[in-house]
Amino acid sequence: MSDARESQDTHALSSFAPMQISSPNLRAFLDISPDALVIVNQAGTIVMVNGQTEVVFGYARSELLGQQLELLLPQRFRKIHPTHREHYFAAPHTRPMGVGLQLFGRRKDGSEVPVDISLSPLLLDDALHVLSAIRDITERRLLEERERVARQEAEARLTLLQLILDELPTSAYLVRGEEARLVLANRTATAVWGAAWRVGQPMLDFLATNHIRLFGTDGQPLPSSAFATLHAVQQGETVRNHQEIIRRADGTALPVLVNAVALGRRLLIGVPAEVGSRPTDLVEPVALVVHQDVTALKEAEQLKDYFLGLVAHELRTPLAALKGFVTMLLTQTARGRGVPLTDWQQEALLEIDLATDRLDRLTKDLLDVARLQAGRLELRREPTDLVALCKRVIAQIQQSTDRHRLTFSTSLSPLLAHLDGGRIEQVLSNLLTNAIKYSPAGGPVEVNLLEDIERQEALISIRDQGIGIPKEEQAHLFGRFIRATNGQAHGISGTGLGLYLCRELVEQHGGHIWFESIEGAGSTFFIRLPLLQDTSPPSEAERTPVPKSNRCFEA
Numbered sequence: 001m002s003d004a005r006e007s008q009d010t011h012a013l014s015s016f017a018p019m020q021i022s023s024p025n026l027r028a029f030l031d032i033s034p035d036a037l038v039i040v041n042q043a044g045t046i047v048m049v050n051g052q053t054e055v056v057f058g059y060a061r062s063e064l065l066g067q068q069l070e071l072l073l074p075q076r077f078r079k080i081h082p083t084h085r086e087h088y089f090a091a092p093h094t095r096p097m098g099v100g101l102q103l104f105g106r107r108k109d110g111s112e113v114p115v116d117i118s119l120s121p122l123l124l125d126d127a128l129h130v131l132s133a134i135r136d137i138t139e140r141r142l143l144e145e146r147e148r149v150a151r152q153e154a155e156a157r158l159t160l161l162q163l164i165l166d167e168l169p170t171s172a173y174l175v176r177g178e179e180a181r182l183v184l185a186n187r188t189a190t191a192v193w194g195a196a197w198r199v200g201q202p203m204l205d206f207l208a209t210n211h212i213r214l215f216g217t218d219g220q221p222l223p224s225s226a227f228a229t230l231h232a233v234q235q236g237e238t239v240r241n242h243q244e245i246i247r248r249a250d251g252t253a254l255p256v257l258v259n260a261v262a263l264g265r266r267l268l269i270g271v272p273a274e275v276g277s278r279p280t281d282l283v284e285p286v287a288l289v290v291h292q293d294v295t296a297l298k299e300a301e302q303l304k305d306y307f308l309g310l311v312a313h314e315l316r317t318p319l320a321a322l323k324g325f326v327t328m329l330l331t332q333t334a335r336g337r338g339v340p341l342t343d344w345q346q347e348a349l350l351e352i353d354l355a356t357d358r359l360d361r362l363t364k365d366l367l368d369v370a371r372l373q374a375g376r377l378e379l380r381r382e383p384t385d386l387v388a389l390c391k392r393v394i395a396q397i398q399q400s401t402d403r404h405r406l407t408f409s410t411s412l413s414p415l416l417a418h419l420d421g422g423r424i425e426q427v428l429s430n431l432l433t434n435a436i437k438y439s440p441a442g443g444p445v446e447v448n449l450l451e452d453i454e455r456q457e458a459l460i461s462i463r464d465q466g467i468g469i470p471k472e473e474q475a476h477l478f479g480r481f482i483r484a485t486n487g488q489a490h491g492i493s494g495t496g497l498g499l500y501l502c503r504e505l506v507e508q509h510g511g512h513i514w515f516e517s518i519e520g521a522g523s524t525f526f527i528r529l530p531l532l533q534d535t536s537p538p539s540e541a542e543r544t545p546v547p548k549s550n551r552c553f554e555a
């Protein structure tokens with residue numbers, strides 16, 4: 001061999017650098033491997049196999065030695081395989097076989113086994129051979145197949161859900177994880193938000209990117225912990241009929257009723273987190289959120305409030321005339337002007353006088369409701385002595401009854417607070433009238449006034465021993481037009497507006513109103529009012545009162 005040729009050969013050998021090994025050493029070594037190992041010579045004859053080959057292919061070692069390698073291949077590959085082998089021997093190097101293809105081996109019983117194969121050149125007893133490491137990947141394939149089926153099923157479920165949701169007139173979307181990452185949203189959702197929410201995008205990121213803000217029923221920005229969607233995924237609790245106002249980037253606002261249904265933590269196992277991504281087996285919370293646009297309902301409510309206000313306003317003039325003339329008739333006749341009235345005429349006039357008073361109160365209440373709804377009820381605060389105020393109202397209400405004994409207890413004199421005296425009188429008068437009205441058998445009505453020095457608040461309580469309020473009806477009693485059934489059963493008339501107005505007026509003063517009641521035993525209403533004027537500068541919301549009708553639906 002010439003020098004040049006020799007160096008060429010050395011170079012060719014070093015390019016694949018086959019392992020050099022002798023047969024006796026190799027056999028024991030092969031049996032250690034968890035893969036089936038098969039060594040063939042250049043002619044494709046099997047010269048050595050390990051124990052695992054027997055396990056994978058079901059042949060005894062003796063049945064394989066001396067056979068063509070193609071024996072271990074499915075029939076359909078047998079013809080072409082010798083060509084592949086020749087190519088390999090022409091340029092041998094370590095590599096996996098059939099990259100990107102699904103490879104199969106054939107067992108003795110004719111069944112096929114999915115395999116991964118990697119090939120390595122080997123100088124065995126100085127002759128070039130190929131070592132095939134064959135790994136049975138049946139388990140892996142099964143797993144992959146199961147994963148594929150699960151993904152297909154999950155995608156089919158999502159596609160069906162998307163189809164259904166897209167047909168809904170309300171906005172609906174599905175989110176996952178504590179950050180509420182979008183899984184899918186219907187077409188209306190994009191219209192409601194005024195922006196498209198990207199699949200996989202966390203809710204807060206979506207809102208911030210699109211300059212969308214959420215407000216509560218009081219017109220104040222909602223903290224994110226109060227978003228119905230986030231609450232459902234973070235607390236795992238379903239939120240029903242949550243009122244939110246969506247303020248979009250273009251400044252338009254949309255009042256919505258949100259239902260966020262917590263669907264548990266296992267629903268989306270196997271569903272990819274984002275389009276095209278691998279299926280995830282993350283166990284994480286999932287929520288279905290439905291937004292109902294309540295603009296039309298709000299408008300109807302506003303119209304109704306406007307109508308109520310208008311009617312109440314228009315009623316005031318004829319009512320004032322009625323009241324004026326009845327009073328004139330009664331007082332002038334009492335002074336001896338004109339013919340004296342008979343008893344029945346006198347009684348009839350007194351009834352008219354009472355009825356006009358009731359009508360007057362009702363129209364005032366309706367006007368107040370309309371003002372509150374429109375955010376036009378303004379307080380005229382000034383230093384007011386609550387002791388004198390309580391005494392005045394009690395004395396006035398006592399005149400309307402002789403079957404109830406109104407008492408007042410306080411150790412204070414005076415107790416100054418910065419408030420609208422007229423409005424607080426209205427609250428107290430309402431609560432006292434109720435205490436009397438709902439104690440049809442008569443009885444004591446006790447008013448108590450305390451000062452909570454630590455909190456700088458006045459605490460007023462009004463206690464009666466009347467019919468009380470059924471427990472199951474107590475929660476909603478401060479709503480508009482809400483009346484307890486036992487009052488109605490006793491034939492006591494009312495509108496269900498008084499307590500609503502009391503709560504609004506007390507809360508506008510920065511106070512709080514609540515009650516305790518036992519049906520059949522009586523009720524105690526409590527009011528807390530701040531004593532000091534709030535000196536902090538008014539917030540944006542306080543400067544421009546939010547119209548109630550823009551704020552929320554009343555129960």
Ligand code: ADP
Pocket residue numbers: 430434435438464466467468469477482483484485486487488493494495496497498499500522523
């Ligand atoms: P109304 O005009 O019906 O009295 P309110 O708004 O003042 O309206 O009160 C709402 C309802 O609360 C009443 O209809 C009554 O059922 C109940 N209620 C209020 N105060 C009392 C009370 N002191 N005792 C028992 N029930 C009361």
